[in-house]
Amino acid sequence: MSEYYADLRDLRFTMFDVLNVASLAEHERFTHADAELFEDVLLAADDQARELLHPLNETGDRKGVRLENGRVLTPEGWTEAYKVFAEMGWHVLITEPEIGGQGLPHVLHVAVGELFSAGNMSFGFTPGLTTGVIGLVNSFGPQWMKDYYLPKMVSGEWAGTMCLTEPAAGSAVPDLKSSAIPIEGTEDAYKIKGQKIFISSGDHDFTDNIIHAFLARVEDDPTISLFLVPRERPEGDGFVFNDVTTVGIEEKMGIHASPTCSLSFGDEDDCVGWLIGERGKGLRCMFQMMNGARLEVATQAYGLANLAYQRSVRYAKERVQGAAVQDLRKKDAARVAIIEHPDVRRMLMQMKALSEGARALGLYAGYCADRVEVAVDEKDQKRWHHQLEILTPIAKAWASDEAFKVAELGIQVHGGYGYCSEYGMEQILRDTKITSIYEGTNGIQALDLLGRKVARGGGVMMMTMLNEVNRFLNGPLKDGDFAPEVAALSKARDAIVKTAMDFAQRSMKGDIQYSALHASPFLQMCGDLLVGWRLMEAAQVASKRYDARLQKIDVDPLDEELGNVLQDDEEARFLHGKVATARFFVHQILPRVHARLMGIESDDRSALMVQL
Amino acid sequence: MKILVAIKRVIDPDARIRLNADSSGVEEESVEYKVNPFCENAIEEALVLQGAHGGEVVLVTVGPEDVTQTIRSGLAMGADRAIRIEGVDTELDSDLVARILHKVVERESPNVILLGKQAVDGDNNQVGQLLAQYMGASQACFASEVVLEGEQAKVTREVDGGLETISIPLPAVITADLRLNEPRYASLPGIMKAKRKPIDVLTLDELGVTDTALKIEVLSLELPPERQAGSMVESVDDLLDKLKNEARVL
Ligand SMILES: Cc1cc2nc3c(=O)[nH]c(=O)nc-3n(C[C@H](O)[C@H](O)[C@H](O)COP(=O)(O)OP(=O)(O)OC[C@H]3O[C@@H](n4cnc5c(N)ncnc54)[C@H](O)[C@@H]3O)c2cc1C
Numbered sequence A: 001m002s003e004y005y006a007d008l009r010d011l012r013f014t015m016f017d018v019l020n021v022a023s024l025a026e027h028e029r030f031t032h033a034d035a036e037l038f039e040d041v042l043l044a045a046d047d048q049a050r051e052l053l054h055p056l057n058e059t060g061d062r063k064g065v066r067l068e069n070g071r072v073l074t075p076e077g078w079t080e081a082y083k084v085f086a087e088m089g090w091h092v093l094i095t096e097p098e099i100g101g102q103g104l105p106h107v108l109h110v111a112v113g114e115l116f117s118a119g120n121m122s123f124g125f126t127p128g129l130t131t132g133v134i135g136l137v138n139s140f141g142p143q144w145m146k147d148y149y150l151p152k153m154v155s156g157e158w159a160g161t162m163c164l165t166e167p168a169a170g171s172a173v174p175d176l177k178s179s180a181i182p183i184e185g186t187e188d189a190y191k192i193k194g195q196k197i198f199i200s201s202g203d204h205d206f207t208d209n210i211i212h213a214f215l216a217r218v219e220d221d222p223t224i225s226l227f228l229v230p231r232e233r234p235e236g237d238g239f240v241f242n243d244v245t246t247v248g249i250e251e252k253m254g255i256h257a258s259p260t261c262s263l264s265f266g267d268e269d270d271c272v273g274w275l276i277g278e279r280g281k282g283l284r285c286m287f288q289m290m291n292g293a294r295l296e297v298a299t300q301a302y303g304l305a306n307l308a309y310q311r312s313v314r315y316a317k318e319r320v321q322g323a324a325v326q327d328l329r330k331k332d333a334a335r336v337a338i339i340e341h342p343d344v345r346r347m348l349m350q351m352k353a354l355s356e357g358a359r360a361l362g363l364y365a366g367y368c369a370d371r372v373e374v375a376v377d378e379k380d381q382k383r384w385h386h387q388l389e390i391l392t393p394i395a396k397a398w399a400s401d402e403a404f405k406v407a408e409l410g411i412q413v414h415g416g417y418g419y420c421s422e423y424g425m426e427q428i429l430r431d432t433k434i435t436s437i438y439e440g441t442n443g444i445q446a447l448d449l450l451g452r453k454v455a456r457g458g459g460v461m462m463m464t465m466l467n468e469v470n471r472f473l474n475g476p477l478k479d480g481d482f483a484p485e486v487a488a489l490s491k492a493r494d495a496i497v498k499t500a501m502d503f504a505q506r507s508m509k510g511d512i513q514y515s516a517l518h519a520s521p522f523l524q525m526c527g528d529l530l531v532g533w534r535l536m537e538a539a540q541v542a543s544k545r546y547d548a549r550l551q552k553i554d555v556d557p558l559d560e561e562l563g564n565v566l567q568d569d570e571e572a573r574f575l576h577g578k579v580a581t582a583r584f585f586v587h588q589i590l591p592r593v594h595a596r597l598m599g600i601e602s603d604d605r606s607a608l609m610v611q612l
Numbered sequence B: 001m002k003i004l005v006a007i008k009r010v011i012d013p014d015a016r017i018r019l020n021a022d023s024s025g026v027e028e029e030s031v032e033y034k035v036n037p038f039c040e041n042a043i044e045e046a047l048v049l050q051g052a053h054g055g056e057v058v059l060v061t062v063g064p065e066d067v068t069q070t071i072r073s074g075l076a077m078g079a080d081r082a083i084r085i086e087g088v089d090t091e092l093d094s095d096l097v098a099r100i101l102h103k104v105v106e107r108e109s110p111n112v113i114l115l116g117k118q119a120v121d122g123d124n125n126q127v128g129q130l131l132a133q134y135m136g137a138s139q140a141c142f143a144s145e146v147v148l149e150g151e152q153a154k155v156t157r158e159v160d161g162g163l164e165t166i167s168i169p170l171p172a173v174i175t176a177d178l179r180l181n182e183p184r185y186a187s188l189p190g191i192m193k194a195k196r197k198p199i200d201v202l203t204l205d206e207l208g209v210t211d212t213a214l215k216i217e218v219l220s221l222e223l224p225p226e227r228q229a230g231s232m233v234e235s236v237d238d239l240l241d242k243l244k245n246e247a248r249v250l
Helices: A008-018 A022-026 A034-063 A076-087 A107-142 A143-152 A284-320 A343-371 A379-412 A425-436 A440-453 A456-473 A483-508 A512-517 A517-550 A562-568 A569-590 A592-601 B037-053 B067-075 B094-108 B126-134 B188-194 B236-246
Strands: A066-068 A071-073 A159-161 A179-182 A189-200 A209-218 A225-230 A232-235 A238-241 A244-249 A260-265 A274-278 A320-323 A336-339 B002-006 B008-010 B033-035 B056-063 B080-086 B114-115 B140-149 B150-159 B161-171 B172-178 B199-204
Touching: A008 A107, A008 A343, A008 A517, A022 A034, A022 A107, A022 A343, A034 A076, A034 A107, A034 A143, A034 A425, A034 A562, A034 B008, A034 B067, A066 A244, A071 A244, A071 B002, A071 B236, A076 A107, A076 A143, A107 A159, A107 A189, A107 A209, A107 A225, A107 A274, A107 A284, A107 A343, A143 A159, A143 A209, A143 B126, A159 A189, A159 A284, A189 A209, A189 A225, A189 B114, A209 A260, A209 A274, A209 A284, A225 A232, A225 A284, A274 A440, A284 A336, A284 A343, A284 A379, A284 A425, A320 B002, A343 A379, A343 A517, A343 A569, A379 A440, A379 A456, A379 A517, A440 A456, A440 A483, A456 A517, A483 A512, A483 A517, A483 A569, A483 A592, A512 A517, A517 A562, A517 A592, A517 B056, A562 A569, B002 B037, B002 B094, B033 B037, B033 B067, B037 B056, B037 B067, B037 B114, B037 B172, B056 B067, B067 B080, B067 B188, B067 B199, B080 B094, B080 B236, B094 B161, B114 B126, B126 B172, B140 B188, B150 B172
Parallel strands: A159 A209, A179 A209, B002 B056, B002 B114, B056 B080, B080 B199, B114 B172, B140 B172
Antiparallel strands: A066 A071, A179 A189, A189 A260, A189 A274, A209 A225, A225 A274, A232 A238, A244 A260, A320 A336, B008 B033, B140 B150, B150 B161
């Protein structure tokens, strides 16, 4: 009963009409990635999400993975689907062509990621992690490692994982205890020992070998290093078991078909790993993979949020309940579909605005990553890189927090049927929740934004970001039809600047705690502003197209029958919807920025003082 | 071995179809097109045969410039090149398409011509049969298995209530049924390669098709009646009663 839906129209609109991603093809790096190719890839991804991934979603949730004789088994049909998916080459979409990838833009990777998440979130882990490990080896690994490991991972025969978390090292990754001891007579081989927990795709039956990107400390180094630890290590002509045992898998709230494994490395003192990058630079290397993964988590989150919205809006058009509020007193008032009830419309618009807003931000972040790669000079590169740095924690945390609320509203719109399993709404809620926790909890994202991004370099990254917003706020829109919205966005921007200055002053006085207390609300404020900005950019484009559209179909914008016109004309309905969504966001959601500002300005320290 | 595959695009079968203002045709603005599912089976079979016997797979379709998207998705599956015959989808009928394809066959001299057994939009199921007639060649429609043996094709056909296996001489026309195979997905490298594969464009004039008169005139189209609201029944007896007396299906 639970269906897959994607909003290709909005994806296309955001990419082609708002971001003009087709212009990336003007750069040497992406000459092959013209609008036509974007379109072909998008359609192929949509097909795969619908036909290959989604049919496995419900059974994946019900049956989940299991551990038998020390190995993880995935549900029926998953291994076959993985093989097809890997052969398609989805996991090397952004990988450099020199090593067999497709070298396509990040923004396209973000776009298809959303579709795959909507199709089947659990399915995406193994390919996604493989992409990351390929990137690590290619960027930092020695030549022999690239030659040996990359072809197998690029072909999809071998999969990857990221092994950071340990029982006593969750958010505090540097507290990890895993160890590596140099093996004498070798250049970069180490004896590995350690316990890792919560490792996604740590074990499965998709591939013959699993390649772990593993963080450990060499002897007594204060710093951390990164290793490549295969499950099966090459020896002679074949392979030997590399002493990586699957100790257990977690029972959990959602993503039941994604194995979350406890792994034990070197129980028999026979686990070998090879250094990736320089000794002591492990965390820095790992950040490359984590930054990519954080954006992917955002796409996971809003992929599900958008699915929740798509299902809910369809349901609301079909479910008949009660009479319209203005007809309540009439005898024999007609029963109406619940979409006629203002409160249901409020919920649907919240869902639409938040999920389209997260998409707009996610795609923009992907686009920034591409602009970094095609930058013409240092200044241009900084412009995009600074934005990407600011956007990564915001996109991750904002999208995952809001997606969970969207999932919750999705259940609410379905009423009792949403709480029950039939429509798949409660699965969306359970699956979405993890996105605010892994890849650095949203609390950690907020500290990253404040400590690493906003505070560094006298706030230059944040200034670059706000410059982009200001360019829009000072543009032609501030005097026209959208003047109230532009004014509201400007006020939100002022609130954020004020908060950032306030934090800076406090930290000069040595008051770190108060800023840390408000780091999450600050991130949410930034997210609200940036999403509002992206949605308004979209509205600006949409409103011009909308006027042209009405002219083309010969309809007066003030026509009393406009509602019917919008029902019949998909194009006009879409464009009208984009403008309405942006307005709704700016007037109904953005004002919470000021409530948060009031909280921060209050100087209220009760959460710090209280004895709990 | 040269295999010619005639393909057609259809409006996404899952999309809501709307009629144009005077009900003379389907509204085509902002609709999504897909390759007709039976044509995908035909492409897949051509690729399988090519894998076994070598040679070339050539796609052909009749349509305006924007059908190139549909052609590319076939090229992305692995076909070598394509021919687009300039034309308007809605100004065609099965007979004209068959006559156009006949000219293409004369130019290309393929050993095997594969088509879908029918398109899921018009459901006519005629082009393959007509083409074989114009060519004076053998035909095997509704194929669920194709084996090439020298100058012969052994084809298993899905006929009412069973299967029929026939052997026909090449060149021959074969139309694909759904059970013939499971069409592959186009891989990402395939999608990227497709953009560099040649698509020849020919006009009807260049092809030598002078008579473009249609033999079928569509008078009007109608949407199926809207589904009526359902009602809840109180008991199994009520349900049986309704099925017997209202729906009259029992
Ligand atoms: C399904 C699943 C899949 C996972 N996949 C992987 C994987 O593939 N690889 C991997 O290495 N890990 C993985 N993880 C681990 C995940 O990244 C961690 O769970 C996460 O980083 C949080 O660590 P923790 O669970 O120990 O929580 P804790 O660190 O104990 O955090 C608990 C709470 O305290 C807060 N907190 C902790 N420290 C601070 C601080 N300094 N300042 C402010 N707040 C703080 C957190 O925000 C959180 O709210 C996975 C986890 C799950 C559940």
